Amino acid sequence: MKKLYSLFAAVVVAATVNAQVFNATFDDVDGTGGNDGSWGGQVAGTAVSSYTTGGTWALDNAYKGDGCLKLGTSSKKGVLTTPSIAVNGSATLTFKAGAWSGNTEKLNLKVSATGGTLDKAIVALVKGSFTTYTIYITDATDVKITFEAEVAANNRFFIDDIKVEKPTAGVADTSAAKVNLVKNTVVSNSILFAAKADVKIVSANGQVVKAVAVNENSAVDVSALPAGYYIVTGTVNGKAVSQKIIKK
Numbered sequence: 001m002k003k004l005y006s007l008f009a010a011v012v013v014a015a016t017v018n019a020q021v022f023n024a025t026f027d028d029v030d031g032t033g034g035n036d037g038s039w040g041g042q043v044a045g046t047a048v049s050s051y052t053t054g055g056t057w058a059l060d061n062a063y064k065g066d067g068c069l070k071l072g073t074s075s076k077k078g079v080l081t082t083p084s085i086a087v088n089g090s091a092t093l094t095f096k097a098g099a100w101s102g103n104t105e106k107l108n109l110k111v112s113a114t115g116g117t118l119d120k121a122i123v124a125l126v127k128g129s130f131t132t133y134t135i136y137i138t139d140a141t142d143v144k145i146t147f148e149a150e151v152a153a154n155n156r157f158f159i160d161d162i163k164v165e166k167p168t169a170g171v172a173d174t175s176a177a178k179v180n181l182v183k184n185t186v187v188s189n190s191i192l193f194a195a196k197a198d199v200k201i202v203s204a205n206g207q208v209v210k211a212v213a214v215n216e217n218s219a220v221d222v223s224a225l226p227a228g229y230y231i232v233t234g235t236v237n238g239k240a241v242s243q244k245i246i247k248k
Contacts, residue, residue: 029051070156080148089138
């Protein structure tokens with residue numbers, strides 16, 4: 001059983017390998033603050049009027065940090081919008097962000113997109129340190145992502161390492177002809193099944209999060225599962241089938 005599980009976990013990992021389609025490291029930004037451990041005072045004092053690494057960015061009230069950008073002032077809202085990113089489907093957005101260390105600093109950062117749907121609209125920042133955030137993108141074409149302070153006054157933030165990745169490999173059926181197990185591969189609350197089977201739902205790290213017997217046209221509630229990529233496996237008409245789903 002252990003050998004079988006190890007082999008299955010390896011298949012899951014291979015099936016969820018991601019390809020990077022956008023990667024903004026801001027390594028060419030030579031200011032102060034953020035990555036050097038400084039989060040207040042006189043750091044990040046040099047304004048950035050334009051930024052074109054990786055494409056043309058839109059910036060409002062942007063300043064040079066240490067290999068990162070700082071957005072906003074004590075009275076003006078900071079806004080950063082990426083260049084157009086070719087996604088064409090679903091992808092994963094990750095980025096690092098942290099709040100200015102002022103006593104009255106607000107902590108909410110709004111994230112939005114044109115040309116796609118995000119599963120989160122606001123993240124809560126931590127004062128004086130970077131945190132990595134993950135947001136799932138669906139229904140995307142050429143997408144632009146905007147990071148914006150929730151309010152104008154004292155909502156300053158540093159941002160770094162904005163990455164967009166999408167899966168490169170689908171899960172191959174072991175049968176000669178394609179057999180559908182799952183009807184809806186992008187789900188919010190329920191997975192709809194196209195065939196009778198004993199199924200397992202497996203997370204991207206190989207953990208079985210649900211095992212259940214299903215019938216044709218039945219549904220399984222997955223509303224409690226975190227957003228992300230999962231693999232649904234089962235046996236249909238004696239043939240092993242695996243399909244990838246995205247939980248929004």
